[in-house]
Amino acid sequence: MQRSNTYIILFSVALTVVLGGLLSLASVGLKPAQQKQVELDTKKKILGAVMDISTYEDPNKILSLYDERVESIVVDINGDEVTTDEKGNPVVAEKVNIQKNYRFDASERLYPVFKFKNDPSSDQIDAYIFPMFGAGLWDWISGYVALENDLNTIKGVAFDHKQETPGLGARITSEEIKSRFVGKEIYEGSELVSVSMVKGEGNTGLTEHQVDGMSGATLTGKGVNAMMESYLGYYQSYISKVKSGDGAVALNQ
Amino acid sequence: MSTETAEVKEEVKKPSEALFSKRRKRIVSDPLNEDNPITVQVLGICSALAITIKMEPTLVMSIAVIAVIVFSNLIISLIRGLIPGRVRIIVQLAIIATLVTLVSEVLKAYYFDMYKVLGAFVGLIITNCIVMGRLEAFAMANKPYDSILDGLGSGFGYAWIILVVAFFRELFGSGSIMNFKIFEAIGWESFPTNGLMVDSIGAFMVLGILIWVQRSRTGYVEH
Numbered sequence: 001m002q003r004s005n006t007y008i009i010l011f012s013v014a015l016t017v018v019l020g021g022l023l024s025l026a027s028v029g030l031k032p033a034q035q036k037q038v039e040l041d042t043k044k045k046i047l048g049a050v051m052d053i054s055t056y057e058d059p060n061k062i063l064s065l066y067d068e069r070v071e072s073i074v075v076d077i078n079g080d081e082v083t084t085d086e087k088g089n090p091v092v093a094e095k096v097n098i099q100k101n102y103r104f105d106a107s108e109r110l111y112p113v114f115k116f117k118n119d120p121s122s123d124q125i126d127a128y129i130f131p132m133f134g135a136g137l138w139d140w141i142s143g144y145v146a147l148e149n150d151l152n153t154i155k156g157v158a159f160d161h162k163q164e165t166p167g168l169g170a171r172i173t174s175e176e177i178k179s180r181f182v183g184k185e186i187y188e189g190s191e192l193v194s195v196s197m198v199k200g201e202g203n204t205g206l207t208e209h210q211v212d213g214m215s216g217a218t219l220t221g222k223g224v225n226a227m228m229e230s231y232l233g234y235y236q237s238y239i240s241k242v243k244s245g246d247g248a249v250a251l252n253q
Numbered sequence: 254m255s256t257e258t259a260e261v262k263e264e265v266k267k268p269s270e271a272l273f274s275k276r277r278k279r280i281v282s283d284p285l286n287e288d289n290p291i292t293v294q295v296l297g298i299c300s301a302l303a304i305t306i307k308m309e310p311t312l313v314m315s316i317a318v319i320a321v322i323v324f325s326n327l328i329i330s331l332i333r334g335l336i337p338g339r340v341r342i343i344v345q346l347a348i349i350a351t352l353v354t355l356v357s358e359v360l361k362a363y364y365f366d367m368y369k370v371l372g373a374f375v376g377l378i379i380t381n382c383i384v385m386g387r388l389e390a391f392a393m394a395n396k397p398y399d400s401i402l403d404g405l406g407s408g409f410g411y412a413w414i415i416l417v418v419a420f421f422r423e424l425f426g427s428g429s430i431m432n433f434k435i436f437e438a439i440g441w442e443s444f445p446t447n448g449l450m451v452d453s454i455g456a457f458m459v460l461g462i463l464i465w466v467q468r469s470r471t472g473y474v475e476h
Contacts, residue, residue: 002338003337003338003339007337008337008339008340011335011336011337011340011344012340012343012344015344015347016347019347019348019351022351022355023351023354023355026354026355026358026359027358030358030359030361030362033362033363034358034361034362034365037361037362037363037365038365040365041365041369165452167426167446167448167451167452168448216448
């Protein structure tokens with residue numbers, strides 16, 4: 001049956017209004033739950049770099065664990081603390097989007113630092129967790145690298161990726177690969193050398209600054225190396241400030 | 254609504270059709286087997302390859318697709334008398350897109366880990382040819398109840414195939430089923446996992462074998 005143009009236009013308008021209204025309702029209604037999920041995801045990744053949280057089933061437990069164990073600050077490239085953005089709004093480390101900051105020049109980015117305490121009641125910081133971001137083989141990779149309180153030894157790492165090859169580059173998220181970084185050192189004397197994955201798998205005689213590579217995923221490994229080297233470099237001023245005792249202020253916060 | 258009054262009149266004239274009459278059973282069972290959307294019609298291959306590495310995401314994807322097919326079939330069938338023929342494809346697309354967006358938002362809010370795994374593929378249900386194919390071929394010309402049955406049939410037809418593909422890919426590719434390390438459980442710790450199976454190529458091979466088995470069993474030949 002042929003309908004008039006007026007009918008078609010009215011029908012389309014009505015349909016658009018109904019469907020659009022439905023979508024807006026759903027979006028507004030689900031927003032709080034979604035934000036909580038994103039927050040949980042970030043905090044899980046941060047904690048995942050220093051401890052095994054797979055035994056925690058309850059999301060609220062993870063959030064409260066995070067609240068009592070982790071303190072965070074945001075620093076700039078010079079290692080100075082940043083508390084407000086250019087509009088004067090307070091900066092929250094957990095809300096800093098590393099991926100967005102990656103688009104800016106390294107000197108203008110915000111660098112969150114997460115300080116982890118084994119004992120919530122003491123002032124002793126047991127690990128510093130640095131988020132990082134870089135390019136893998138196919139798309140972005142990101143990571144959280146946790147250093148012991150000597151700011152030299154790696155306590156743990158957690159990597160994420162968008163679409164590295166399953167079974168090859170995607171292995172960077174596996175426990176097996178993550179555990180290879182534990183105990184490695186990022187400084188040689190006073191010089192930052194970072195830690196790098198070597199080519200091939202099953203290598204022996206690795207130094208304190210090398211980890212075994214992933215067979216078939218050399219390029220993802222190179223991406224991880226570049227990411228760690230550049231970001232540890234960006235955090236270097238902050239690291240030396242903490243080491244030189246300037247950080248004592250930060251420690252006592 | 255005009256469609257509903259028409260139905261009532263029909264029921265007065267002749268005895269109403271049984272809830273699960275032979276014809277209605279066929280609506281559901283045909284797409285499961287002889288007229289399967291994937292193995293016979295070869296629709297919806299894109300997602301069948303992309304999300305079948307492990308069974309858990311595949312299961313979530315199956316539920317999402319079934320929900321979208323069933324509800325879009327129902328909605329289109331309910332308003333089929335109102336849809337102007339000239340813009341029907343756009344109307345179908347708008348309704349599918351709305352449902353898919355809803356599914357994606359709900360996943361993001363309550364099942365975030367799965368949302369990250371499935372990522373863009375939930376959104377790509379919009380372009381899944383099965384959904385639109387059913388709307389155009391069935392829901393536009395049939396009553397709401399039959400359309401729901403048709404949606405269930407096509408949805409489950411899609412679901413069982415991708416679940417079978419995922420079963421073999423996870424079994425040989427990761428040595429597990431639903432993330433349960435099956436080979437370690439039976440004491441075969443050194444089970445060599447097959448890298449080909451976690452790649453899309455593995456999905457092509459499993460799917461190809463499945464189509465072969467299915468077609469030789471039903472005797473379907475492409476002309």
